[in-house]
Amino acid sequence: MSKIELRHAESTAQIAACFPVMRELRPRLRSAEELVERVSRQQTDAGYRLLAAWSGDTAIALAGYRVQETLIRGRFIYVDDLVSLATERGRGLGRQLLDAVTEEGRAQGCTALVLDTGLDNVLAHRFYYRYGMLAGALRFAKPMA
Numbered sequence: 001m002s003k004i005e006l007r008h009a010e011s012t013a014q015i016a017a018c019f020p021v022m023r024e025l026r027p028r029l030r031s032a033e034e035l036v037e038r039v040s041r042q043q044t045d046a047g048y049r050l051l052a053a054w055s056g057d058t059a060i061a062l063a064g065y066r067v068q069e070t071l072i073r074g075r076f077i078y079v080d081d082l083v084s085l086a087t088e089r090g091r092g093l094g095r096q097l098l099d100a101v102t103e104e105g106r107a108q109g110c111t112a113l114v115l116d117t118g119l120d121n122v123l124a125h126r127f128y129y130r131y132g133m134l135a136g137a138l139r140f141a142k143p144m145a
Contacts, residue, residue: 002056004093006100009050009059015039018052018059025062025083042066048080051100053093060085061093065101067108077105079115098131 009015019032029035042048046066053061064081079101084093102113116139117124125135 004060004091004096005054006051006096007054009039009052009062012036012040014052014059015050017057018050018062021052021059021062021083021085022064022081024086025081039064042080049104050081051097053084053088053097060088061097063097063101065104067105067110073112073114075108075110076112076114077101077108077110079113082115094127095131 009018015036016032019029019035022035023029029038039048039050042064048064048066051063051065052059061084062081063079065077065079067075068078069075079098082094082097084091098113105113113133115128115133117128
């Protein structure tokens with residue numbers, strides 16, 4: 001087994017290589033091309049970055065994140081996406097990715113790491129509690145279409 005390396009997916013080819021992993025979390029994504037298009041737009045519009053755990057040239061886990069600032073929280077780092085391939089779960093990759101994102105946030109003057117997860121995603125809840133995170137809000141949404 002090759003060594004796991006954390007590095008950002010920055011080129012079109014690197015982002016496209018993340019598609020199989022991201023599709024496990026976001027099954028509505030239709031293709032690697034759609035992922036590249038959406039990530040590129042989010043990079044431009046919101047400073048989104050995609051950190052991947054790589055085994056050689058294969059992405060096996062991802063953390064998509066961005067720095068935000070709001071009146072309620074101040075400056076914080078927000079994790080949009082956190083996922084590992086099903087075959088790679090239990091190896092500590094989520095913790096490694098969150099640790100790296102936390103360090104990035106500290107370097108950028110952030111005071112918190114924040115993410116949302118579905119109310120029914122109890123396995124993720126357990127992971128986040130073990131990581132030291134606490135539930136701090138209930139988010140409401142309404143479709144506008």
